Amino acid sequence: MTGPKTGPLGLRAPKGKRQYAVGVARSQQILETARELFGLHGYRGASMRDIATKVGLSLPGLLHYFPSKEALLEAVLQERDDVDVPWFEETWLEIGSFRQAVRELVRRNMSAPGVLRLFVTLSAEATDPSHPAHTYFQERYRDSREIFARTLALAQERGEISAHAQGTVLIAVMDGLQIQWLLDSDFDMLGELDRYLETITVPTRKGKRSR
Amino acid sequence: MTGPKTGPLGLRAPKGKRQYAVGVARSQQILETARELFGLHGYRGASMRDIATKVGLSLPGLLHYFPSKEALLEAVLQERDDVDVPWFEETWLEIGSFRQAVRELVRRNMSAPGVLRLFVTLSAEATDPSHPAHTYFQERYRDSREIFARTLALAQERGEISAHAQGTVLIAVMDGLQIQWLLDSDFDMLGELDRYLETITVPTRKGKRSR
Numbered sequence: 001m002t003g004p005k006t007g008p009l010g011l012r013a014p015k016g017k018r019q020y021a022v023g024v025a026r027s028q029q030i031l032e033t034a035r036e037l038f039g040l041h042g043y044r045g046a047s048m049r050d051i052a053t054k055v056g057l058s059l060p061g062l063l064h065y066f067p068s069k070e071a072l073l074e075a076v077l078q079e080r081d082d083v084d085v086p087w088f089e090e091t092w093l094e095i096g097s098f099r100q101a102v103r104e105l106v107r108r109n110m111s112a113p114g115v116l117r118l119f120v121t122l123s124a125e126a127t128d129p130s131h132p133a134h135t136y137f138q139e140r141y142r143d144s145r146e147i148f149a150r151t152l153a154l155a156q157e158r159g160e161i162s163a164h165a166q167g168t169v170l171i172a173v174m175d176g177l178q179i180q181w182l183l184d185s186d187f188d189m190l191g192e193l194d195r196y197l198e199t200i201t202v203p204t205r206k207g208k209r210s211r
Numbered sequence: 212m213t214g215p216k217t218g219p220l221g222l223r224a225p226k227g228k229r230q231y232a233v234g235v236a237r238s239q240q241i242l243e244t245a246r247e248l249f250g251l252h253g254y255r256g257a258s259m260r261d262i263a264t265k266v267g268l269s270l271p272g273l274l275h276y277f278p279s280k281e282a283l284l285e286a287v288l289q290e291r292d293d294v295d296v297p298w299f300e301e302t303w304l305e306i307g308s309f310r311q312a313v314r315e316l317v318r319r320n321m322s323a324p325g326v327l328r329l330f331v332t333l334s335a336e337a338t339d340p341s342h343p344a345h346t347y348f349q350e351r352y353r354d355s356r357e358i359f360a361r362t363l364a365l366a367q368e369r370g371e372i373s374a375h376a377q378g379t380v381l382i383a384v385m386d387g388l389q390i391q392w393l394l395d396s397d398f399d400m401l402g403e404l405d406r407y408l409e410t411i412t413v414p415t416r417k418g419k420r421s422r
């Protein structure tokens with residue numbers, strides 16, 4: 001929920017102070033609309049003109065905030081990452097269980113299937129080196145691997161998670177189960193995730209493990 | 212490497228016997244070209260006209276073999292599945308190790324990154340219920356879950372795999388690691404996969420496990 005930033009794709013920061021407050025509110029509105037339309041029609045299917053119309057701006061007006069569709073996309077993606085990482089850490093501290101916090105993160109993702117679909121589709125499209133979000137996703141996954149490695153190391157120190165747990169694999173399990181769930185809402189994503197988490201969780205107190 | 216079939220999207224089977232042999236060879240050539248162009252430009256980016264030109268057919272000529280782009284897509288996807296399942300079973304029997312056979316399957320996928328990218332992108336796009344391949348991928352994942360469940364049950368009977376291994380999660384791990392590898396060819400997909408497989412493998416003879 002932070003304001004706009006300058007990213008590798010060249011998102012323009014608003015100028016001046018009063019303009020800044022107005023700019024932040026308007027940027028936020030644009031981001032929400034972009035997230036909605038990208039989620040509904042895909043990145044390639046939603047046009048800057050549609051987004052401008054929906055927020056009551058002209059196309060040049062929209063371009064004042066986000067100089068290109070790529071910059072807008074990057075801001076939409078970045079915003080979610082900016083929110084999700086601290087949210088996960090806070091939830092983990094609050095609940096006191098890594099396993100439950102991961103479940104809550106996935107449950108939270110499930111409440112916005114449009115955004116989830118946007119991420120799944122974009123990360124797949126972006127495997128094409130000529131896609132505008134290629135570098136973004138490449139760096140995002142590198143960052144995610146670092147973050148997950150640090151998080152798992154911490155969970156291991158706290159005696160919650162087994163030494164054999166792999167951050168790369170936890171990311172893959174979450175990504176892969178999401179595809180199965182988005183294709184088939186009857187698929188029990190949370191149940192399957194939880195059974196996997198059980199295999200990497202160190203049993204505590206009344207904890208019962210299946211092996 | 213079987214001939215064309217009638218699928219839910221209405222792939223037309225060639226008529227007559229002599230025509231059949233010619234048709235099969237030509238169908239095969241069309242499938243190879245479609246796989247190549249879908250892999251290069253994506254399903255939406257490659258046109259039926261491009262595919263027709265590349266195989267030396269007119270557009271109506273191509274439509275004689277595959278009545279629509281959806282039918283051609285379905286045939287490309289189906290062909291891979293028709294080949295992969297028996298290939299995996301034979302490889303497993305030959306090597307005598309489930310873990311090694313899964314590694315070999317992934318190694319084989321890595322030799323054709325264009326096809327892999329096609330699958331990753333299409334399965335993501337197809338999470339949209341209005342996508343022409345939505346039902347195909349929905350059914351494909353349901354089938355895959357059944358096949359993996361049966362395969363893991365067999366591997367458990369043979370004493371190769373622990374009882375806690377989940378077919379849904381193995382599919383997810385393979386899908387998810389593929390995205391990370393397609394985005395970043397330095398990512399050690401095989402190494403990460405193998406470390407995961409180790410955690411679900413029952414140690415035999417000199418087998419050493421990390422937990």
